[in-house]
Amino acid sequence: MRPPIDLIEFGSPETVVLSVSEYEALSQLGIAKVTQTRSGQYSIKPGSKVGSVTYRDIQINVRPKITELNRLLFFVGYCSNPAIWREEFVHLDHAPGLYPAVAESFSRLASRAIEGGLLQGYHTRSDSLAVVRGRVQFREQIMRNYGLPLPIAVEYDDFTTDIIENQVVLLATLRLLSIPDIGVGARQQLSRLRWLLDEITMLPNRGRAPKCHLGRINARYHDLLRLSEVILDNSSFDQNNGSLAVSGFMFDMWRIYEDFVTGAVGMAMRQFGGHPKVQFGRHLDKASRIKFIPDLVWCDDNDVPIAVVDAKYKAERPKGFPEADLYQMLAYCAVLDLPEGHLIYAKGNEPATVHEIRSCGITIHCHALDLSQPPKQLLAEIDSLARAILHR
Numbered sequence: 001m002r003p004p005i006d007l008i009e010f011g012s013p014e015t016v017v018l019s020v021s022e023y024e025a026l027s028q029l030g031i032a033k034v035t036q037t038r039s040g041q042y043s044i045k046p047g048s049k050v051g052s053v054t055y056r057d058i059q060i061n062v063r064p065k066i067t068e069l070n071r072l073l074f075f076v077g078y079c080s081n082p083a084i085w086r087e088e089f090v091h092l093d094h095a096p097g098l099y100p101a102v103a104e105s106f107s108r109l110a111s112r113a114i115e116g117g118l119l120q121g122y123h124t125r126s127d128s129l130a131v132v133r134g135r136v137q138f139r140e141q142i143m144r145n146y147g148l149p150l151p152i153a154v155e156y157d158d159f160t161t162d163i164i165e166n167q168v169v170l171l172a173t174l175r176l177l178s179i180p181d182i183g184v185g186a187r188q189q190l191s192r193l194r195w196l197l198d199e200i201t202m203l204p205n206r207g208r209a210p211k212c213h214l215g216r217i218n219a220r221y222h223d224l225l226r227l228s229e230v231i232l233d234n235s236s237f238d239q240n241n242g243s244l245a246v247s248g249f250m251f252d253m254w255r256i257y258e259d260f261v262t263g264a265v266g267m268a269m270r271q272f273g274g275h276p277k278v279q280f281g282r283h284l285d286k287a288s289r290i291k292f293i294p295d296l297v298w299c300d301d302n303d304v305p306i307a308v309v310d311a312k313y314k315a316e317r318p319k320g321f322p323e324a325d326l327y328q329m330l331a332y333c334a335v336l337d338l339p340e341g342h343l344i345y346a347k348g349n350e351p352a353t354v355h356e357i358r359s360c361g362i363t364i365h366c367h368a369l370d371l372s373q374p375p376k377q378l379l380a381e382i383d384s385l386a387r388a389i390l391h392r
Helices: 020-029 069-080 084-096 098-114 140-147 164-177 184-196 220-236 253-272 324-336 377-391
Strands: 004-007 014-016 032-036 042-046 049-054 058-063 119-128 152-160 239-241 245-254 277-278 298-299 304-313 340-346 353-356 363-369
Touching: 004 014, 004 032, 004 042, 004 164, 014 098, 020 032, 042 298, 058 119, 069 152, 069 253, 084 239, 098 164, 098 184, 098 220, 140 152, 164 184, 164 220, 164 239, 245 253, 245 277, 253 298, 253 377, 324 340, 324 363
Parallel strands: 004 058, 304 340, 340 363
Antiparallel strands: 014 042, 032 042, 049 058, 049 245, 119 152, 239 245, 277 298, 298 304, 353 363
């Protein structure tokens, strides 16, 4: 296998020799921009996606600017359960890479979730039996059995472990087991989990996994299901390009950052009263043709907006509109009738500053959040930011 290609998010490109099929497969995957150079070689330029992918004997690793890979998982999982992910961050301190970090965290959460046995629930089944069970399917009985008395077409609710929650966990387990670099300890734990799930129906290993409804009944699975969702949504296993297959993990830092900041700021604001409206759609014009959706609108107890926040991992500067983020926030403030708006960037991508807009009395605050801080300090900074936004 060739030496791995190590890149840094939004960093310098690396020039390599690729075959046409390798170029097509890596271009389709999208972890980095692959372009042909004049010399006939290929330039691999990283963007906002981070992670590791392997195709044949090529491995591309794109690290986030934040050097601790485990912190990436903290950002991904924090808003699903703050307490458990603070603990997981501590456990992941010595994980040697992204694959082992994901596998170790998944194994730990799985052990905790199933220590009392696999979750059980009711699953509706249709079958042909020698005795009546549940409800007789008269239409099926007549059409398929031609009115014969046996077997009897029935539909019944079976109390079983073969439910969607365990099926999703099984699929995530198999995805992790297919990776060669997860570590011996994690592989042993995952193999044991695979054995426990031996009688669970296998979901199709293509496309997005079905979403599980999180409720009281499956409460002990919540954290495990959240990480399973992360694994299944961000893994690129069996992405076929003809007869070629690529495997690995990819995370989009834009999405991770914006989800984390929106969730964490909203949670910090709750202590001051009011409630959030996430991805709150409104219209800019009276004819309701121009829709906009801020990341977070905070409303008081009367459902009146009192603050608007947009999380931006990096400033968006489309050609001809170098200050697009500011124009967007100005529109939010004007329609929501707010004197202030808040843009929260990742520190190092944009400076912290304040813009007082002429003639309209609107002020736009640009904050810079330092992602390199340990979680405790980072959450303290977010708490201070929430206080400042709500003037508390």
